[in-house]
Amino acid sequence: MCASGKTAAKKAKRRKVVIKFLELREKLNDSFVALCLFGNDGWVKQRALSSVRQVYGVEADDGMSFDTLDAPTTDDIVYACMSGSLFGGKKVVFVRGFVMPQGKQMQEVKRKLSKLFTQDDADYCVVFDLDNAKTLDGVDGVEFVDCNKLDGAGIGKWITAYCRKQGVDADPIAVRKLAEYCLCDMSRVATETQKLIDYGKFDSESVDMLVHKDVEYAVYDLSKLIASGNVQRAMASYKGLLAQGEDNRALFGLLYNFYRRVYYVKTSTELTEDKIAECLGVKRGAIMFAKDVAARYKPMQLKRALSAFVEADGKLKAFLDEDEVMTWLVFRLATL
Structure with a gap:
């Protein structure tokens, strides 16, 4: 083969193909020797690893057919693979905390x-748990699996597919509502989905009856009513939260933090939702809700809203009646 042909073959060999988490199960086969689970959702990574183990028939954590390595060296990984599975079949080696060395050692490690x-005919599959896929850039034979947090559409697909496997029809509106109530947190979505399946009915009414709204979602509901200028309904929503056992000071903090996000979203149009979520240290779903409310305000209105929070905070610190202060605040925000 000519030099240009070898170069092209080498590039093709190292071309990174990323598999979406929702596509992993159907694409898994015996030819996979190394998988890199990268991203920021621990639940998604655990489910991806479970899929690998199920496909390869590796259930027991016996250190023989399944081995876990924490912060291993390259030689540790090689040894675990070469030791093979005691009962035949493919051995799965799960690697956490792997760090690629720098300098001259990097090229040697990538070569190994x-x-x-x-x-x-490798009889092993190495599964890496990494935050960043770039750690294994330049390593041949690795398949990359995107394990970042799923968006609303991705979560909806997962819920629908999981319900179908369990023989339950999931109403699309109920599916969307469940994802929103859980702020697109897959660990909670999975738990609540199973609860609805066990109940035997997956419609909007069942979601409202059985799924507790994340308090962040309840604050989002309240904020939408406030932003609409409907004082009566906003007050009713606020009183309803108190009746459910929410504390006035806790509600003040949640509402204040929500409006801070709304202001940040409104004034940071050049940033993506993921970047804003990272900067504020919140889930992406929380930014989606803030973006929805931000669309109902002008920047100057949000500045006045934050000033109202400062004034309310002063009243609370002066030990004025908490319910009166919060009632004033809700009214003030609804009439900006």
Whole structure:
């Protein structure tokens, strides 16, 4: 093969193909030797690992057919693969905390791993748990699986597919409502989905009856009513939260934080939702809700809203009646 042909083949070999989490199960096969689970959702990573183990028939944590390595060296990974599975079949080696060395050692490590992952008829599969896929850039034979947090559409697909497997029809409106009530937190979505399946009915009424709204979602509901200028309904929503056992000071803090996000979203149009969520240290779903409310305000109105929170905070610190202060605040925000 000519030099240009070898270069093209080498580039093709190292081309990174990313598999979406929702597509992983249907694409898994015996030819996979190394998988990199990268992203920021621990639940998604655990489900991806479970899928690998189920497909390869590896259930027991026996250190023989399934081995877990924490912060291993390259030699540790090679040894675990070469030891093989005691009961035959494919061995799964789960690697956490792997750090790629720098300098001259990096190329040697990449060479060793590439050789390990491109073996013909390999009877092992190495699964890396990494925050960043770039750690394994330049290593041949690795399949990359996107395990970042799912958006609303992705969560909806997961709920619908899971319900179908369990023989339950999920109403699309109920599916969307469940994802919103859980702020797109997959660990909670999975729990609540199973609850509705066990109940035997997955419609909007069942979601309202059985699924407790995340308090952040309840504050979002209240904020939408406030932003609409409907004072009566906003007051009723606020009183309803108190009746459910929410504390005035806790509600003040949640509402204040929500409006801070709304202001940040309104004035940071150049940033993506993911970047804003990262900057504020919140879930992406919380930013989606803030963006929805932000669309109902002008920047100057939000400045006045934050000033109202400062004034209300002063009243609370002066030990004025908490209910009166919060009632004043809700009215003030609804009439900006």
